[in-house]
Amino acid sequence: MDKITKILTSALVLLLLITIVFPYSLVSAETGVTFTKTTYKTTDLLNLRSADSVSSKKLASIPKNTALTSNYRAGDWYRVTYSGKTGYVLGQYLTKVVSGTTFTKTTYQTTDALSLRQAASTVSARLLTIPVKTSISSSFRDGNWYRVTYNNKTGFVSGSYLKKVTVAPTTAYTTTERLNLRSAPTTSGTLLMTIPSNQVVQSLSISSNWHKVKYGGKTGYVMGTYLKKGTASPAATPAGKADYSGAKMYVLIDSGSTVALRSAASVLSGQTARLGRGTPLVVTNSLHKTRGFVAVQTADGRRGYVEATYLTLFQPSTSNRPLIVLDPGHGGYDPGAVRSGLAERDIVLAVARQVAGLLEGKVDLTLTRYTNDYYPTLGDRSAMSNALSTTRFVSIHINASSAVSASGAESFYYKGSSSIQLAQAIQQRLTSYAGMKNRNVRFANYAVIRNTQAPAVLAELGFLSNSADRAKLASPAYQTRYAQAITDGILATL
Ligand SMILES: [Zn+2]
Known part of the structure; x- marks a missing residue:
């Protein structure tokens, strides 16, 4: 074949192929639009035509109220199939059928x-x-x-x-202290916000001491330990408050000594006044928010910072009563033992607060931390006790073990007969008041009791890893028993 014949043959083959693949008019295929397959109903008797034009061949007559589907139209002509014939009808005689x-x-x-x-x-x-x-x-x-x-x-x-989603009936609870709203029912859940004390929250559901609650437009999880059923305000005792803004605190230092009111939250900053034992102060920010310093205002209106070590929520006596330092273990980013959504950090603070409430008026006292969002180092805890004329130091902890059968309370001492006596007094009552298995009083080389000068005990209330112990540790009624055991143990050795 010569060159021209070759080109003509190729063109003919191509034309044949196009005719086979595209049996319809290529013109309408180019001018029309494809759309989502839609069902229509005919509003009148109308003609099905071979192309999108009134002059094209009539293929059939479609009766009124016939259902037709289309996914392609050219101008106002809809391509439909009726009685096995595919063609075009005028859109003005079609009405969309809404299914659903x-x-x-x-x-x-x-x-x-x-x-x-x-x-x-x-x-x-x-x-x-x-x-x-x-x-x-x-x-x-x-x-x-x-x-x-x-x-x-x-x-x-x-x-x-x-x-x-079924909307469960909600129950109103009131927060008994400042607590964290988390994205998941675990202390490792993302912190969404901190709910202030004494706020009404709606509990949507409860699962192993975690409440799903709605507060301030947010939905998340909070620990049931810090919720009280109903909308009644909890008693406004200082120990019940966790955001201490506006709270009254007192200078705790030996009679005759003074502490500095500083212009900034640093021991290097200037002193604006010296404050004596028992000086009342009003907290002007949340406690522990300023690295070991508390922003305060004096009765005569002077503002400044005082080291947290020398402040207590409990008014000190003028005479020197025994001074008790309670040390709720862990805190802040350190939750301690965690099982089933319960954190040692939170439980030991709840127990320590109750001990403080029971001891108030009988002794002078302070806590190494008052909130769950602050972590004093082990050195800070001992230093705080050593800076004061501390009579007894009690660190409160909860055990955990990979052996879930391990259970019971144990009390540790590091040195001195006073420490051993205190450990025995507390241990004996933890087992009798709360029915804990007796794991005895033991020596342990723990920094917090080793570095504290006062007679010091580290009490482990029970095992969060043991289901029976855990049920007690999570129970407000048992937390009161632990608190009473520690209180009576301290008082018995003074
Ligand atoms: Zn611990």
Whole structure:
């Protein structure tokens, strides 16, 4: 074949191929638009034509009220198939059929990541992906496809991945102290916010001492230990408060000595006054927020900073009564033992507060930490006790073991007969008051009792890793028993 014949042959083959692959007019295929398959109903008797023109061949007559589907139109001509014939009808005689049903607006949660589609079909365009556990609401569905709006886009999702959210009746609780609202029912859950003391929260559900609550527009989890049922205000005792802004504190130092009121939260900053034992001060920021210093205001209006070591929530006596330093273990970023959403840090503070409440008026006392969001180092704890004329130092802890059968209370001392006596007095009462297995009084080389000069004991109330002990440790009634045991143990040895 010569060159021209070759080109002509190729063109002929191409034309044949086009005719086979595209049996319809290429012109309308180029001018029309494809859209989501839609069902229509004919509003009159109308003609099905071979092309998008009134002059094209009439293929059939379609009666009024016939259902037709189309996903392609050229101008006002819709391509439809009727009685096995495919052709075009005029859109002015078609009305869209809305399938699906409207129902009472319902909230669902997605059980998996799922596609939001333009229409109620898996072949329709995907608008976006909705993440798992997203709350979405719908009031219209077409078969198992639910119409929803997410991120400003409205479309359809498959009902197979939706779970109806039932709104449980809520119960009002009041926070007994400042506590953390977390994203998950565990102390390692992301901190969403800190709820102040004495706030009413709505509890949505409870699971092993964690309440799912709504507060300040946020939903999260809080520990039940710091909630009281109802909307009544808890007694406004200093020990019940955890955000100490506005609280009264007192200078705790030996009679005749003074502490500095400083211009900044640093021992290097200038002194504006010297404050004596028992001087009342009003806290002007939350305690422990300023690295070991508390911002305060004196009765005569002077503002400054005092080292936290020398401040107590409990008014000291003028005569020198015994001084007790209570040391709730851990704190802040250090939760101590954690099991089933319970943290040693939180329980030991709750117990220490109760001990303080029981001892108040009988002795002078202070705590190494008053809140759960502050971690004094072991050195800080001993230094605080050593800076004061401390009579007894009691560090409160909770055990944990990988052996879940390990249970019971134990009390440790490092040196001196006074420490041993105190340990025995506390240990004996922990076992009798709270029915703890007796793991005895023992020597231990723990920094906090080794470096403290006063007779010092580290009491382990029980095992958070043991289910029977854990139930007691989480129980407010048993926390009171532990507190009473420690209180009576201290008082018995003074
Ligand atoms: Zn501990």
